[in-house]
Amino acid sequence: MSITYLEAIRAAQARALAEDPRVFIYGQDVGAFGGAFKATKGLAQEFPGRVVDAPISEDAMAGLAIGAALDGLRPILEMQFADFSTLAFNQIVNQAATLFWRTNVPCPLTLRLPCGGTAGSGPFHSQMLETIYAHYPGLVVLTPATVEDAYSMLLEAVAIDDPVIFCEHKFLYYHLKAEALPTEALPANEARIARTGRDLTIVTYSAMVHEALAAAEELRGEGWEVEVVDLRSVKPLDTDTVMASVARTGRLLCVGEAFPWGGVTAEVVARVVSEGFDLLDAPPMRLNAKDTPVPYHPNLWSAHRPTARTVAMAARKVLHS
Amino acid sequence: MLLARLFDEKFASLYRAGKIMGGVFLGRGQEALSVSIGVHLRTGDVFAPLIRDLAGRLAFHEPVLDAARTYLGSVQGPMRGRDGNVHRGRPKSGQLAMISHLGAMISVVNGILFARRMRGVDGTVGVASYGEGATSTGSFHEALNQAAVEQLPLVVVVANNQFAYSTPTVRQFACDSLLARATGYGVAGAAVDGTDLGACLQVVGRAIAQARAGRGPQLVVASLLRLCGHGEHDDAQYISPALKASPAGRDCVKVAEQYVLQQEWAGADTIAHWRAEAAQTIEAAVVTAQRESAPDPFAPHYWSALASQHRWERREEGS
Structure with missing residues (x-):
């Protein structure tokens, strides 16, 4: 059996949903359709009411995830492409990133950004935005390079009490394969x-x-x-x-x-x-x-x-x- | 609303005396509308106030000390000197701490209401308060549409106070009435005279009750006039005398007092007593906040922005 980077991301989300009732997924086309890249394939059926389609409103999507996190849930927010997260920039860097420092109330949300270039994707479906987000205090920015890390770091992202920008690389989605999902992992912050x-x-x-x-x-x-x-x-x-x-x-x-x-x-x-x-x-x-x-x-x-x-x-x- | 008016006047005088760092923003002329929100909210509800909502905050049980402590930078305030003036809140008590970017709090309220529904908690209402200027933002549009799609128990109260800082409504929107937008979003809408306390209580109360009863998002548009500058740094010379003399320019506190007297709910001496009581409460809060410590820049906890900081540090020590 082999598992791709993309399948690992799906599997991590399935596990997070199964293990923690506070977890839900919100994003465009993530529900019955299973996501533009199929990272949430079958999850809406498996976890009814917890994988929710959003209108094309990146700012409001991020705002909703922040509010849900404030109320004790653990949202996973999928941006269809990292590039579109710039439309939610204000909510991410001014609202989510400042919340804990300002109010002492944590904002545990995971923002999945399908990032990076693939052939033919052009200026608006290829960007790497880790630098921009890393610039702001209050955000954790993860950039997994392997199937094992895609899985274990996404699970850790959901467990972290801060907003986590999870940069998953689209070029690795299908190319990269591993024999099995990992059973143990380095902590996310260690190189x-x-x-x-x-x-x-x-x-x-x-x-x-x-x-x-x-x-x-x-x-x-x-x-x-x-x-x-x-x-x-x-x-x-x-x-x-x-x-x-x-x-x-x-x-x-x-x-x-x-x-x-x-x-x-x-x-x-x-x-x-x-x-x-x-x-x-x-x-x-x-x-x-x-x-x-x-x-x-x-x-x-x-x-x-x-x-x-x-x-x-x-x-x-x-x-x- | 009397307490809010007098509290605002105190902040204005502290600002003029140089006792407050940063801006001071008053709710003068908007107290009737604002208080109508606060009195209809219950424990467990959510309120995202705007800068002119001292009355609503107090009515929604914000401790009187919170405003004094935040304006004066006390470490004992809810923001601990990290944020100031109107950017205060207690998210765990449903009092959200606004960011300055207009329209941005509505979708956060949506998120809390969405979470309540997901957790099976019924009966929560969320109110977001904004001025007419915020209706021009993308955030406002996205969030109201989102609430309508999700049929959330959200009430958005728009105080059309005729000016967004110095910009008049003719440079802000081109529709006849902002109320028309409710139809576009597929939400219920109601207009109200924001200078009339009785009308505000009724209209805002009904909108909150409708949302609570599961009838979806509600938009309330109030017309009134901001009876002050944008902040205390602004003399607002751009507001014409004609507008000040118009019905929108009535002072809602005076209108309410006259109404109370007319209805013989209270006499002039009782109102004077309320004022004196409010002034005493305010004085005590300000004195307390002034005596408290300012933040210590050498305290390390100020300089970590992550709730998960301990997670990383523990690992560093362990390695």
Whole structure:
């Protein structure tokens, strides 16, 4: 038996609904239809009245989830695409994120954002928004890269007493498979060493973990041992694991699929440089998407985002400097 | 409403004396409408007030000290110095703490009502209060439509006080009456003279009763005039004398007092006694709040925004 990243997300939601009567799912087309990506397939039938279709009103959807969380429920809110969550931006960053700090009443909601690029999806169905949300105090931002993490981190997201932005990558939905669902997991806030190495640390997250792993494999043929750190959670950010890895390798490349201005990769470089400058044997480097909207045509799209080939090219630069 | 009017006057004078940091926003002219919300709500109901709803908050059992403590930044207030003035609340008591973005609280009220229904709790009503300016926002539209789709026991009370800060209604909307929007959303609508306490009590009370009886969302539109600036920093010179002299410009507190006298429910001396009592209550609250500590910026709990902070810290210590 094998299970995909998308099936793991569905399975985690089924388990959350079964185990906790406070959990419900709200979003566009999530009910009888089972969601645009089928992440809630069959759940409305299995859990009557707890998987509810929303009107096309992202602001009000987020507001409703916040109110329900305030009243003690554990809503899972599905945005059809991460890109559309900008319409709920105010509710997320000003209402949900400030609530606990202002009133001492927690706001435990999980916001599922199908994010990231797939060929042909274009500017409005491809965005990575983890940077934007991580900027705001009061939010937890998770970016699972594996089937196992998609499952266990979604369950942990539902259990966390804060608003959690759960960035699930659409490119991984069908491609990524595991033999079985995990029975144990790292805590969501701990980074994972996805591959060990001694020559260079690549820090990355979400779908870019797989590009980095492929690049590391390519570089092995050239005699380099590259370590890959999967952040898993971009907020909180596990700086300790990153620093420990850089202490071993002396070299750092940060890879992200988001736009290049600021962001997670910049944050990681800033932390390593300011707290661990002496650990570095060469200037650290960042590799991000290009500073344009995400293009439609597959030729342009595959040049817009980092890929195994461009990650390997960037890695060689750091290795040779 | 008398307590709210006098309390507001106290805040205005504290503001002028430089005793309050940040803005002061009064409900002057809107007390009749506001109090009509509060008196019809019960324990377990939900109220998302707007900046001019001191009367409604007090009638819905907000402790008198909450307003004084929040305006004066006492750590013992519900916001503990983290948020100020009108952005106060006690969500667990159904008093929501507004954010400044207009229209944004309505869907939060929807969420609480939705949760109650899901949990099998009957009889809850949620009221969201806004001015006519908020009706132009996307949030307002989305939330009223959402409540109608879900048939939630929501009452939205719109105080058309003729100005959103300085913007007159002709620059805010082009329909003849905001009440027409109720039809568009598929919700019940009612208009009321917001200067008339008796009418407000009746119309708002009926809307709340209808929602409680399961008849779906209700929109109440009140016409009145804001008898002050947007905040105490604003002299509101843009409000014309003609508008002030119009029926909408009547002072609802005076109208109510005259009505009470006419009906012989109370005499002038009783009203004077109520005023004196209210003034005493206010004075005591302000004195208490002024004596209390201001927040300590070196206290670490101010600088963590996550309820789950302990979750991450415990793991760090354990690792």
